[in-house]
Amino acid sequence: MNRSDLWSFYEEILTISIRTWIRIHTGYILLEMFLLNDVTNQLRHEIKAMIPVKNVEIRLVSVTHDLRNGEERALIELLALSSLLIGKAWGSFILELSATDDEIRASYRRTGPQSATLMPFPPSLKKKIGALGGELDENGVLCIPMPAAKDVRVIDLDEVVERTGLTHEEVHSILKGFMDDGRHNIRILTEENFQPNRETRLRAAHSLKGSGKNLCALELTEAAAAIEKSLKNGEDSLPLIQKLKRVWEHIEKWYSENSL
Amino acid sequence: MMAKTILYAEDEFTNRKIMKYQCERFGVDCVLAADGLEALERCRTEKYDLVVLDQYMPGLNGDEVARELKKIRPDLPLVAITSDDSYVPRLKSSGFVAVYVKPLRGNDYKEFLETYVI
Numbered sequence: 001m002n003r004s005d006l007w008s009f010y011e012e013i014l015t016i017s018i019r020t021w022i023r024i025h026t027g028y029i030l031l032e033m034f035l036l037n038d039v040t041n042q043l044r045h046e047i048k049a050m051i052p053v054k055n056v057e058i059r060l061v062s063v064t065h066d067l068r069n070g071e072e073r074a075l076i077e078l079l080a081l082s083s084l085l086i087g088k089a090w091g092s093f094i095l096e097l098s099a100t101d102d103e104i105r106a107s108y109r110r111t112g113p114q115s116a117t118l119m120p121f122p123p124s125l126k127k128k129i130g131a132l133g134g135e136l137d138e139n140g141v142l143c144i145p146m147p148a149a150k151d152v153r154v155i156d157l158d159e160v161v162e163r164t165g166l167t168h169e170e171v172h173s174i175l176k177g178f179m180d181d182g183r184h185n186i187r188i189l190t191e192e193n194f195q196p197n198r199e200t201r202l203r204a205a206h207s208l209k210g211s212g213k214n215l216c217a218l219e220l221t222e223a224a225a226a227i228e229k230s231l232k233n234g235e236d237s238l239p240l241i242q243k244l245k246r247v248w249e250h251i252e253k254w255y256s257e258n259s260l
Numbered sequence: 261m262m263a264k265t266i267l268y269a270e271d272e273f274t275n276r277k278i279m280k281y282q283c284e285r286f287g288v289d290c291v292l293a294a295d296g297l298e299a300l301e302r303c304r305t306e307k308y309d310l311v312v313l314d315q316y317m318p319g320l321n322g323d324e325v326a327r328e329l330k331k332i333r334p335d336l337p338l339v340a341i342t343s344d345d346s347y348v349p350r351l352k353s354s355g356f357v358a359v360y361v362k363p364l365r366g367n368d369y370k371e372f373l374e375t376y377v378i
Contacts, residue, residue, distance in 0.1 A: 165366025166281050174277045181273045206316060207272050210343055213363040214274040 003118075007174040073145065078128050079106055082142075085122040093119065154254040156216035163216070171215075172259070178211050179255055182220075186248050190241055191228065202231045208244075219247045264377045265289040267306075269299035269325065270341070275362070279312070282369035288377055292357040296320030300328055308336065310376045315342035315351065323354040330355050337376045 056218070079095065086093050092111045097104070108119040120140025129135065134144035160171050185204035188196050196204075205228040212221035221243040230237040263286075268279050270324045271294050280311050283290035291308070293299040297319040303311065311329065313322035320328075340356040341364065342348065357376065360368050 163363065163365050164278055164282075165285075166278065170281050174274055177273045177277060203271075203318065207341070210272045210362060211274040213343070214278060 074132055082122050082125055086119060103139055103146045154250050159216040169246045178215055190245050263287060263289050264309045266310040266312060266377060267291050267293060267302055267344060268312045269293040271295055286373045286378055288373055296325040299325050303329055303333060310337050312339045312376040314341055315347055323326050323351060326355050339372050
């Protein structure tokens with residue numbers, strides 16, 4: 001096991017521990033965990049780039065749902081800045097980032113034996129926090145309302161009609177089969193008690209990716225493609241499957257509102 | 261005049277359905293095969309004007325089916341459809357007359373149906 005693998009392993013254990021701690025002690029509903037999604041990678045990179053002090057230990061824990069609404073840029077900048085201030089004051093820290101459907105929460109805690117101690121968010125950042133519509137709670141934890149999803153079309157039927165030349169009626173007639181097949185494939189990938197072999201899982205992910213492409217379901221396509229890739233590479237696909245479940249919930253909701 | 265018939269081997273529902281609708285527009289019958297083995301079996305007993313093969317299928321992949329079909333029906337035009345554009349050069353050299361990358365546009369269906377069937 002090389003250093004990078006060790007770090008990943010350590011990080012994963014840490015994440016699970018903290019997630020459990022948060023569940024037990026605060027009752028957060030943590031919908032999804034993306035340890036290494038785009039936001040956390042970007043955040044890690046920017047924080048490291050901003051903090052000029054060497055030997056600063058950063059353990060970034062991301063327990064978040066999909067922060068892809070366009071507002072993540074401002075959040076990343078805010079967290080990079082607050083990490084800079086915290087890093088200067090304390091040297092090492094753990095940044096916990098969590099998200100529910102309603103809000104994003106970010107907090108700092110000390111490392112080592114004092115890791116239970118929360119470090120208040122730098123009060124000098126109140127103006128920037130306010131600009132994001134957020135506030136600090138009594139423990140100094142940053143709370144920002146989850147930005148509403150904008151311009152995200154779960155399934156874009158107009159685009160399907162334009163691309164294929166089919167009529168709206170024909171596309172709607174495809175939808176039901178898409179949902180039936182999709183539910184079956186989601187079950188293959190997500191049900192804990194249902195453990196098909198790798199090839200069956202791979203086909204389920206591939207099929208979801210393909211049908212998602214056909215119906216211009218961008219999020220589904222991306223989520224299924226990521227799982228297919230991770231299965232091909234023999235990687236852990238559990239965090240990606242959590243994301244897929246969430247995406248499918250959006251599709252079910254959309255279907256209940258849009259089916260003829 | 262008898263309607264032209266194509267065989268489409270594909271295991272994914274939405275692709276099958278879209279192909280059916282596209283063929284209907286051009287008055288072409290579309291027979292479906294759920295995988296490569298079924299496609300091979302059908303080609304042994306039935307005559308088709310064109311065979312369209314998905315590349316990634318259970319049992320036999322599209323290029324493997326094409327290799328077998330070339331032995332039993334060397335003149336039969338074969339079209340490949342793949343979701344992975346890195347497969348295109350390999351499929352083009354596997355005896356397919358045309359290769360398309362998913363998702364297909366309406367004009368793609370029109371193109372191969374008009375060129376090889378109608």
